[in-house]
Amino acid sequence: MSAIIALIAQALHIALMLAAAPLLIGLIRRVKSRLLGRTGPSPLQPYRDLQRLLRKQPVLAGNASWLFAAAPAVSFAATLCAAALVPSFALGMTTAPLSDLIVIAGLLTLSRVVLALAGMDIGTAFGGIGASREMTFAVFAEPALLLVIFTLALLAGSTNLDAIATLLREGSLGLRVSLGLSMVAVVTIAIAENGRIPVDNPATHLELTMVHEAMVLEYSARHLALIEYGVALRLLLWLTLIGTVFVPFGMGDAAGFPPLWITGALAWAAKVGVLAVGLAVFESSIAKMRVFRVPEFLGIALLLGLLAVIFLFVSQGFA
Amino acid sequence: MNTAPGVWLSGLAAVAALLPVLGLVAAAGRVRSAYWGMLLLCGLGVVLCAGFLIGDSAAASLSVPIGLPGAGILLALDGLSAFFLLLLMLIGTAAATTALDDDGGYAATSPLLPVFVAAMATTLLAADGFSLVLGFETMSLASFGLVLTNHREPPVRAAALLYLGMAAIGGACLIPAMALLVHAGPAGVDLGFAAIRGHAPHGWRAIVILALVLVGAGSKAGLAPLHVWLPPAHAAAPSHVSALMSGAMTKVALYVIIRLLFDLCGTGQPVWWGVPLMVLGAVGAVLGALRANIESDIKAVLACSTVENVGLIAAGIGLALAARAADLPALAALAMGAALLHAMAHGLFKALLFLGAGAALHGAGTRAMDRLGGLIQRMPVTTGCMLVGAACLAALPPTSGFAGEWSLFQAMIAGPRLGGVVLQMLICVVALLMALAAALAAAAAVRLIGVAFLGRPRTPRAAAAHEVGYAAQLAMLGLALLSLLAGLFPGVVLSAAAAALRQTVGLTMGDRASLLHISPQTSTTGYSAPAIAILLGLAIAGVAWVVRRRAVAGHRRGPAWDCGFGAPPAWLPFGDPITQYGGGSFGQPLRRALGVVILGATERVDMPEPGQTRAARLVVRSKDPATALLFQPVIRWRGALSAQADRLQFLTIQRTLSLIFAVLVLFLIVIVLVEQL
């Protein structure tokens, strides 16, 4: 019985993530517009954009291979798998035993690598620029992420996200210096991984400053829809991850009383909403940095992650 | 269990003995028969190893009355050697299958290739010091001959010479290490491993052995800082030989490290013994992975990635050594299991990638990344197999590369249990470097596939590439299938390593490794590759279904958008091939961010003077720090030393005699000291 309830929670979680991802992008665009003194489009605009893209017929470049056509679906599916593994409103869902942080990082890498390969497939300069830069940024983001995982795993005794969140929700670990440092590191990594300002500008129209946008420049119609949807889903995934690990309060139990899920969902919406508004404010108040500054930016996240682990060794409070 | 374990060993010994005969057959001109024979023998070897491992048979030994007078050759088969033999025989089968293709290019390697495999098998089966060294050195010489196959090209000769020099250094360290291990009893010197195990070394003798083994076998494995020979040699050899060298020979060297340090040196060594392996492994991993992003020869890229993966495996072995010394068998089993799993995974996918690179060389006539491109159109099978290999290389779930690196990271994360703040911090930094290496490898994989196999053809030769023969395709498909299976069921690979684990660290993974999942602790579910694969498959199917139902079907073809740049002119049917990203440009951000510091990379625009008609060029230079910090000083010292020695030629007779006398006295003093200690 509880297994079925857990499965229902899982299905609800995936549906929620899928439904909320475009709204999140719309919300951020709206807040940014307001901060810049414009009215901005409705928060529902991303849904309409996706609808519009689905109604068009894609144009493939003459030399596009099967990989180019298949990449958006594979990339989106990998992101969706990762999103299914990051709990939003309830812990202990069906996939909880699978939700290993390194696996989630691996799935996100899969999503990125597939798109980078597709960016190289047509053989245009812009696709190459985007793919090269995207992989370069990942080179610096992933070790930093591993250090954060290292810290969390030392505290919780496992790299399983569900187990970590359960332990942190109990609050028995208290506020830790290491957790604080890790959170700063994770926020930095999340900004880079999602291609937000100051690392990359998702709204840019200048090709030379593009990273992710340059990589997917050749895509249109349903392929582009999948890519944009995937970008939105990935941002939601990261914000959910930050909320689940560092602000684990209010989450329900998948095996528990279903109405409690509603409070969990409300808490999740609040966390993601606050983070999204914070992101919009941050992006409005800062300029994009040069590409060769980005390794430094991520290097700082890496060093903070290192410092977090070192402080953990000092306090000797890990399992 | 019930079968006499001697059967497996006798069969494998027969395989090892018959392989050199095939070399003679090939030398007699019957090349195809030799390769058919090699295919059958290696296939038989796979069956025998698998039979031994599945039956979980007891270790067996066999004495062959040839070799040293009075001692003969002792062979033994146990879990550790069977695990590595299985990998060797699988790659040997694939290499022999590739060579069956009707192509004159494979004839040149036919006499030495079976000897090479037989030498590696002898090293793995050896149960005494003599046969181990014999096998190891024969392996070095045979591979040297194989590297020289295309000896008319000067770079090949240079690479082979460097390789021979490193092999000589390796031998010069491995033989003394063996000599120090051997115990001289009242009944004379017993070279057998059983006698060595009875007298584990300790004190300074053990430390010297550690250093000698790390240099002797480490240089062959490609462990930093002695990895410099590996990229040129593996790139220069014919591709099916490179597959054996990268996939199997580096693993044989790692096997020698494990055999000598874990088995023969006993369990009484201190915790810090693991530290050199961890540090050298992590540093080598980063160096190799970074160089893989800079090299412009596809086989050199693959060879650099071998340096990276050997580094990762060595770090795992080092952690296992430290954990065993600290009496943490569960952690030691986790680390050792991870190292063995990654060794198997890497052996398979790297052999696959080298065979694929050989196919590209065969089909498009070049190894230079910037002369390839667009092979996915003309060589679909090769590109498909390369994609599988590159996914493993980039450690993407659910491939075998991910399973190996996942378990290595789990071991590192559990590493701080060893205690001691300095050691803990060291492990943390090692894990950080390993993560950096893994991320760099992902970038290198995208660069390799994206530049060489995707995009537009850069030369007419690449545009007219053709697919390789069916035998070579079959070999690649087989290795790709094995890689996928090893990725989906890493628990099975770990069960195959169970006997090896029991033997080296005293504990198996137990129920931490099963058919469906592997996990770092007994209580939790760690990584379940089948579940992730199913999840991924469901997601892809779901997305495809929704898109099919909701979106407009079909597509149109048109010119590439490319931000509105016009269609290519008529005299460049594929567009100007220079206007796409090449190997140099793809690696440029990493070269600037890390290469300048680590590899001393420089780039200079070589601009022609006004009036000259040649094109401007970007000259990129980089140098491996091992070359700059280790090899160049050594070469300088050698020069200085030979200048000194030169003076000795012109001494008077009296001085010459006194020199000889002084050397003799010094020698006697050393003997006395050794006896006293």
Added chain:
Amino acid sequence: MTPRIAYGAFSYDLAHLLGAAVLVLSFALLYQRRITSIIGFYAVQSVLLAVAAAWQGWVQDSTHLYITALIAFAAKGVAIPVALRNIVFRLRIERSVDAALGVFPTMALGVGLATLSILVVLPTTVESQTLTREDLALALSVVMLGLLSMITRRSAITQVIGFMSMENGLILAAVGLPGMPLVVELSVAVLVMVAFVVFGVFFFRIRDQFDSLDVSHLDRVGGTHR
């Protein structure tokens, strides 16, 4: 000391988190390239120090720590940054700062120094309470980073800020140790010294630019000259 502070308790955790925030801001000071943002980050660091001192005052029930907090907030969080900004704007000092080392090497050096201070603090405090160990390690790291930023920066103003952030580390150590006497006196004395240094820089800058300490030259700078 007071039972309110114990390992794992909320008060202890928050104190440490504040200390860690001060340390992170020290790293931010190392990383910044523009002089105005360096001043801004210094102000934030001082305010955080003030909060840390106030929190310790509440935890340890000691009034004089509140005074320290007040001094830190008013002088270092508001007055000095405002004064420094004025100097920068009025003297039109170059806004971007040349660092002697690159950003990443500086940061790596910083993490190395923090590690070193932890390794130094650990064995010397084996017998003391565990809760002071992290505190001391944090404070010593802040001091070391302040020194580092003095070394790696060339401009006088940034050197002064490095010096002051080093002093922040000392205060952090002083407020973290229960029963430390003369905390207020210490902070006041250091403050006076800092004030002297700031004015010293001010006058040296004037002399550098005008070869004189005559303040009337400033009229020209202000744009009000005849």
